[in-house]
Amino acid sequence: MNLNLPNSLTIFRIFVIPIMVYLFLLGGDTNRMFTSILFLVAIITDYLDGMVARTMNQQTKFGEFLDPIADKLLVIIILLLLITENNQINFILPAIIIVIREFLVVAIRQRLAELGNKNVLKVAYISKIKTASQMISLLFLLYKEPIFNIDTYYLGVLFLQLASALTLISFIYYVKKTWNDII
Secondary structure, three states: OOOOHHHHHHHHHHHHHHHHHHHHHHOOHHHHHHHHHHHHHHHHHHHHHHHHHHHOOOOOHHHHHHHHHHHHHHHHHHHHHHHOOOOOHHHHHHHHHHHHHHHHHHHHHHHHHHOOOOOOOOOOHHHHHHHHHHHHHHHHHHHOOOEOOEOHHHHHHHHHHHHHHHHHHHHHHHHHHHHHHHO
16 A cells, blocks of 8 residues: 555545544534534545645555545445434435445446456546535535524535435436446
């Protein structure tokens, strides 16, 4: 394993997940604020690890493997935490769509690897928008305090619904792109 800066940022993102879970479950406004801040730091490290890897030519197979796993862990675990406080269908259904898609994309990648498919499933532009929508949503949902009299929790639910629609579209794109290979 090459422990360069991008890989270190990815590993850091994984290590802060249990801290966020602990703070969230402790409850209280201060812990919720710290959870939101840690999540924001995780989002920034996600952006930075890719940027640094590309600009400093530090891309590694380990990083290509671990980065999407770190992203999926972050999103799925935060969604599970947030479901504990919101059991409305307009929240749970988008969360379920997002979680199912994440597992199915991992399965597609695994199947392609089993087949020895040299065509790596590249991230589609729509998936980048989906990820941005998810991260904004989860940040607003974690923070949940009004900003300039704007209900961030409600805004977070709207962004979650947008992210789930983009999740379906990006999943259909990946299936269409790989269907002949995986079947």
